[in-house]
Amino acid sequence: MVLPRALANFNRHVTNPAANRLAGKVPPFGVVVHKGRKSGRAYRTPVWVFESDGVYRIALTYGRDVDWVKNICAAGAFELETKGRVLSLVDPVVEHDASATWAPVGVRQVLSTVSVVYHLQARTA
Structure with a gap:
């Protein structure tokens, strides 16, 4: 069970604007900066991100079929704001x-509880 679509819509309009202020500065949060595949519009999406040996992994709490994941996979690159x-x-x-x-043990338990089975992995350029 990934998180419900209604929660995603609420987060997009209410939680994300507030989270964007701190997410790029406070671990384990980060902000994915990407452009729309069709519109070219710039977007900022707060995420949970974890780094190990130059590889960054982002928990896909809403599943793999969300627009921001499609956008960055299509582009082949993106920016990540993390730890300032x-x-x-x-x-x-x-x-x-x-x-x-x-993921770290405590985070692993949370992800398991809400059945998050996908993550996005990328490396530094």
Whole structure:
């Protein structure tokens, strides 16, 4: 069970604008900066992001079929604001890992509870 679509819509209009102010500065949060595939419009999406050995993994709490994931996979690159820095990431790939072995233990338990089985993985340019 990924999080419900109604929650995604609420977050997009209410929670995300507020979260964008802190997400790029406070770990484990980050902000994915990307452009729409059709509109070319710039978007900012707050996410949970974890780094290990230059590889960044983002929990796909709404599943893999959301617009921002499609946008960055189509583009092949995106920017990530995290820990007060802006990183250029390339080669985004959606991976399935039901046990979320890439996440810290406490986060792994939360992801497992809400059945998050996908994450997006990318590396620095």
